[in-house]
């Protein structure tokens with residue numbers, strides 16, 4: 001969504017939302033509101049638990065192999 005290439009470190013790590021779409025960590029942090037994340041691809045909302053720091057989201061290094 002930010003059109004930057006994925007990397008293994010920092011804000012460019014590819015992360016998978018529960019709907020299966022992959023975004024870089026930096027974008028996900030911008031998408032995350034206080035109580036939910038909204039996927040820009042399909043509009044699905046994922047509610048966050050209290051103190052959820054999103055670290056449970058899976059990394060998607062497969063996405064990097066496609067480039």
Ligand SMILES: [Zn+2]
Pocket residue numbers: 001002003004023024025026027028
């Ligand atoms: Zn991004």
Ligand SMILES: [Zn+2]
Pocket residue numbers: 017019020021039040041042043044
């Ligand atoms: Zn999605």
